[in-house]
Amino acid sequence: MKSPSTGEDPARERAVLERLIGRVDGFILTSSRLSNAEVTALSDRAGIVMLNRHVEGISCSLVDQDQGSRHIITHLAALGHTRVAYASGPSSSWVRHQRWNALSGYAQASGLAIHQLGPFRPSLEDGPAAAEEVLRTDATAVVAHNDLLAIGIIQHVQGNGLAVPADLSVVGYDDMFVSRFCTPSLTTLGGQYEAAAHHGVEMLVEGRRNQVVVLPSSLAIRESTGPAPGDRHCTAPHRRS
Structure with a gap:
């Protein structure tokens, strides 16, 4: 049953x-x-x-979430990102805390600043709220709790006149089938x-x-991550009102 x-x-x-x-x-x-x-x-x-x-x-x-999260941090650091946000999932989610502990630990070891935002539901619908919180920070990359939240963030960012990954790199978790076919295709940790x-x-x-x-786990590197911009708040196009 x-x-x-x-x-x-x-x-x-x-x-x-x-x-x-x-x-x-x-x-x-x-x-x-x-x-x-x-x-x-x-x-x-x-x-x-x-x-x-x-x-x-x-x-x-x-x-595995630990070594996979290390691969995410290593990938973002290699692209020149030094300020990262984590759009976290529900507070009752065990894996949310595992991912945050791993991301924050490896970020600190790599000299990256990382901030936890949320909690958010792991859904497209919470993408706009997560994106708005990210855009209020100086982060040049965001790691989302799962692919649906990441895609929702991408859609909202692009709908406000910003570009992914030119203005903001986005990473997800789970490597869902849809992550290959969104625009841009999503960099995500699968397994x-x-x-x-x-x-x-x-x-x-x-x-x-x-x-x-x-x-x-394994990191699928796709189109949603790229080199860090010099200063997103100065170089990004004006957001739509």
């Missing part, structure tokens, strides 16, 4: 799980918004495997997500407990 999406809402997620307990043998939770304590308590009542999140004592299958899901199913079916599988 396939569980419906709970739309980033922990209350809906909790309700769906309660309704299904006893009707299924176990659950694979993808980017769950439940607290660690709730997940642990749930594991006493049903088999649980986590995807895209780690909870102590619960089997999980993850795509072996299908393999992670396969491992998750195996762990649940075989009843493995407290096993952690971490799969590699």
Whole structure:
């Protein structure tokens, strides 16, 4: 039985799980918004495997965020960027904090200034709000929580008379299918997500407990990143009112 999406809402997620307990043998939770304590308590009542999140004592299958985030910082630094913004995802997102910790740590080690903005929903609809916050900073590059948010940022920036990447470089996470076909195509961190899901199913079916599988990520460099402008606030065209 396939569980419906709970739309980033922990209350809906909790309700769906309660309704299904006893009707299924176990659950694979993808980017769950439940607290660690709730997940642990749930594991006493049903088999649980986590995807895209780690909870102590619960089997999980993850795509690397640490080294992948290092590749993002290295890429931006090589392009001359010294001021970066991170448009973060929901505050309840485990991976949001993993990405920020990695980005900020590697930025500091590389001599880059980085600021966390948000939180934002990981959606096109929150792109304009995220873009406006970025444009109020002196950042020449922004790393978005996921590809949809990144594309929403690009659309809003371009709609206000600025160019990507000439005025602002944009990076996403997840390498969704659409990231190849937006304009400009999106530089984004992808990884072996299908393999992670396969491992998750195996762990649940075989009843493995407290096993952690971490799969590699890879940075797809496309058209949305380029050399840092000298001073975006001085050289960029006037934004549309």
